[in-house]
Amino acid sequence: MDRRNFIASAALAALSLPLAGGRRALAATGERLLPVPLNPGDTVALVSPSSAVDDSFDLQIVREVMEALGLEVRAGAHYAARRGHLAGDDAGRAADLNAAFADAAVKAVICVRGGAGAARLLPLLDYAAIRANPKVLLGYSDVTALHSAIHARTGLVTFHGPNGSGSWNRFNADQFRRVFFERELMEYRNVADAGDELVQRRNRTVTITGGKARGALLGGNLAVLTALAGSPYLPEFEGGILFLEDVSEAPYRVDRMLTTLKLAGVLDRIAGFVFGECTDCDPGEGYGSLTLEQILDDHVRPLGIPAYRGAMIGHIRQQFIVPVGGRVELDADAGTLRLLEPVFQA
CATH class of the missing domain: 3.40.50.10740 (Murein tetrapeptidase LD-carboxypeptidase, N-terminal domain)
Structure with missing residues (x-):
């Protein structure tokens, strides 16, 4: 069994487990815990x-x-x-x-x-x-x-x-x-560089649903996150901003994994959504597959929450360093994430 089929089958099987496990685990810890600062020479x-x-x-x-x-x-x-x-x-x-x-x-x-x-x-x-x-x-x-x-x-x-x-x-x-x-309160905005093109093509963000939302930034690799469904290791997504990325996944697998997150109740609990890069996730020759755009339209647009795709997050050469659990404001029209609070201890 290859890695993708293992992840998919494990995620679907996990749906039979108690979904409250992850919520109980996080609820027991109380508020966010910030790391100690990192300085040159450490x-x-x-x-x-x-x-x-x-x-x-x-x-x-x-x-x-x-x-x-x-x-x-x-x-x-x-x-x-x-x-x-x-x-x-x-x-x-x-x-x-x-x-x-x-x-x-x-x-x-x-x-x-x-x-x-x-x-x-x-x-x-x-x-x-x-x-x-x-x-x-x-x-x-x-x-x-x-x-x-x-x-x-x-x-x-x-x-x-x-x-x-x-x-x-x-x-x-x-x-x-x-x-x-520097512990900057970062605003994550894609690089604006058209190169030798008349109009910029790379690193463009696309609005799925406009608006702004605030919440804890949670997520990461779609395949790995989905494989944790039903376990006590999945965070509480209530009111959060979900960000996702992946690499070398056929569109039907992306569709299946987003369906898993939907069935697990994750998508219905979030306040905002960001999709980074899905590198090498094209449907291939012809139109025998849903496109990534269609899949996001099917799963994310009906949520009616601020959402955009194309953030510089994922298996790409230049990538943002984003805080998992940090509080951010998402602006789906501008295609940005902005830190609202420090993410290190004072």
Whole structure:
């Protein structure tokens, strides 16, 4: 069974589980939990919660990137391990995460890469230690499982953005400094650059339903998030702003996963919706498939909530670093997200 079919079947089977589990978990934690600030010169831990890297040279690059950002680096004991497609066994990968959060000298936890396997760690994480030692967690794609579970179980605000082995171009490095070092109340607005085109084509946002909405920003990778349906690791979405992205998914699978979120009651509880990039999700030759536009029209437009698509979030070279659990204002007409409150401890 391939990854997509496994995720789809697991998500649908999960609908038979008690959907209140995630809501009870978050309700028990009280208010949002903010991480401690991150400053140049601080120590960050490198962890590999998902797939192993293809080449050990990537691990050297991750270290050099963090050092170039002005940070000290401490690698997890198992971060270079490998077991099949995974970066070592579950116990070792979870131990690295737990150790990083428990270590008072570590101010941020940086995920080396995504891939698959982070959800296997969720029952093994020490949520009490994470709650007692709130700090930055950065990563995306499969790391969505960690963002969702940690927010659901502790209320901690984490950060959806480039993995350590991803591209650290000028845009991404600037996002890192503005979000973490300058602690700017960010407005996330797509880059306006037409290049050599008469009219800008890339990085355009499209309004699905106009208007503004405010709420906690929650979500991430669509396939990974949907696979948590019915578990105690899915956050409470009531009044939230849902953001989604994905890669290499056929449109019918995107339709099936949005249907799962609809059946699980997630879409009916949100106040706003943002779809980032679905890279390589075209219907292919001919018109034997719904398009992504039609799928969003079917699932999102009837909600009547402010919604837009095309945000610079996802499997793309330049991507926003957004706070999972942070309070934002969505402007669907302008195609922007704006932080309403600080996302770090004072």
